[in-house]
Amino acid sequence: xxxxxxxxxxxxxxxxxxxxxxxxxxxxxxxxxxxxxxxxxxxxxxxxxxxxxxxxxxxxxxxxxxxxxxxxxxxxxxxxxxxxxxxxxxxxxxxxxxxxxxxxxxxxxxxxxxxxxxxxxxxxxxxxxxxxxxxxxxxxxxxxxxxxxxxxxxxxxxxxxxxxxxxxxxxx
Numbered sequence: 001x002x003x004x005x006x007x008x009x010x011x012x013x014x015x016x017x018x019x020x021x022x023x024x025x026x027x028x029x030x031x032x033x034x035x036x037x038x039x040x041x042x043x044x045x046x047x048x049x050x051x052x053x054x055x056x057x058x059x060x061x062x063x064x065x066x067x068x069x070x071x072x073x074x075x076x077x078x079x080x081x082x083x084x085x086x087x088x089x090x091x092x093x094x095x096x097x098x099x100x101x102x103x104x105x106x107x108x109x110x111x112x113x114x115x116x117x118x119x120x121x122x123x124x125x126x127x128x129x130x131x132x133x134x135x136x137x138x139x140x141x142x143x144x145x146x147x148x149x150x151x152x153x154x155x156x157x158x159x160x161x162x163x164x165x166x167x168x169x170x171x172x
Contacts, residue, residue, distance in 0.1 A: 015041040015079070019072050021063065026153070036063045039072040041080055050087035052080055056100065069103055077107070078135055081127055089125045108134070 020034040037058040044053065056073050058064050080086035091109060093100045101121065108131060109123035125131070 013043055015043075015076070015084070017072065017076055017079075019058070019068060036060055036068050037072070039076045041076060041084070041086070043084070043086075048088070050085065051090065052084070052086045052088070053090050053092065054080070055091065056103070064099075069100075070106065073103065073107055074135065077125070081132060081135060087127045089127075091123045092120050093123065095119045095121060 017039050019036040019038060020031060021029075021036050025031065025034040037056070037060065039056045040054065042053040042055075043049070043051075054073065054076060056069050056076075058069050077089060080089065089109070090112070091100075091104050093104065095114075096119070101123070104123045104125075107125065109125045112122045112124045114121045127135075
């Protein structure tokens with residue numbers, strides 16, 4: 001459904017996955033025009049390195065309600081657990097953002113607190129073994145670099161070009 005363009009900042013203070021529409025990107029659309037939104041992890045608790053705050057933004061309205069948010073958050077949770085050793089995730093969501101609150105409830109997050117001052121609620125997800133099993137993606141996840149993906153696409157296009165040339169030569 002989509003691919004991530006990943007930026008991992010120094011000292012793991014923040015992880016940002018830029019969400020791209022894979023269908024547009026595979027058809028040669030420039031990255032900037034394929035952007036759907038982003039999902040972030042903030043690792044700010046020095047006393048508790050196993051805690052991360054997670055947030056999601058699907059910026060383009062045309063992509064909302066199509067599963068990009070759920071899949072993106074699930075993959076970021078998976079990355080946080082498997083690659084970074086995160087054991088607790090928190091999400092702070094504005095009270096008016098009912099769609100995001102529903103999304104995080106669907107992903108097993110529990111209500112922790114409500115701030116009337118900031119008009120937001122905090123939700124938390126503790127990574128237990130049953131939760132870890134639930135999180136394991138139903139389809140295989142391949143962690144790779146953006147450069148590797150670009151190289152594979154370019155090689156694929158080059159292979160297609162060679163195929164086109166060889167079929168032209170055969171037909172002459």
